[in-house]
Amino acid sequence: xxxxxxxxxxxxxxxxxxxxxxxxxxxxxxxxxxxxxxxxxxxxxxxxxxxxxxxxxxxxxxxxxxxxxxxxxxxxxxxxxxxxxxxxxx
Numbered sequence: 001x002x003x004x005x006x007x008x009x010x011x012x013x014x015x016x017x018x019x020x021x022x023x024x025x026x027x028x029x030x031x032x033x034x035x036x037x038x039x040x041x042x043x044x045x046x047x048x049x050x051x052x053x054x055x056x057x058x059x060x061x062x063x064x065x066x067x068x069x070x071x072x073x074x075x076x077x078x079x080x081x082x083x084x085x086x087x088x089x090x
Contacts, residue, residue, distance in 0.1 A: 007015065056066045
């Protein structure tokens with residue numbers, strides 16, 4: 001592989017091309033890192049789903065019962081927030 005010219009011996013076009021090449025390399029690195037991140041997030045979410053499913057099975061609830069319980073708690077939490085907000089306003 002030929003050695004790179006010293007920057008002071010390069011023309012403006014060569015410098016620009018060198019910078020463009022380095023930018024392209026960085027973009028490829030960013031793309032690869034984003035792909036790795038998506039894969040890790042997917043694996044993390046799959047693991048969490050397995051833990052949730054294991055919890056549901058050990059609690060002797062059906063998935064539908066568990067969902068109903070979550071929705072009921074969400075409704076209660078939302079109603080509690082509304083009461084807090086209205087009680088703060090005279």
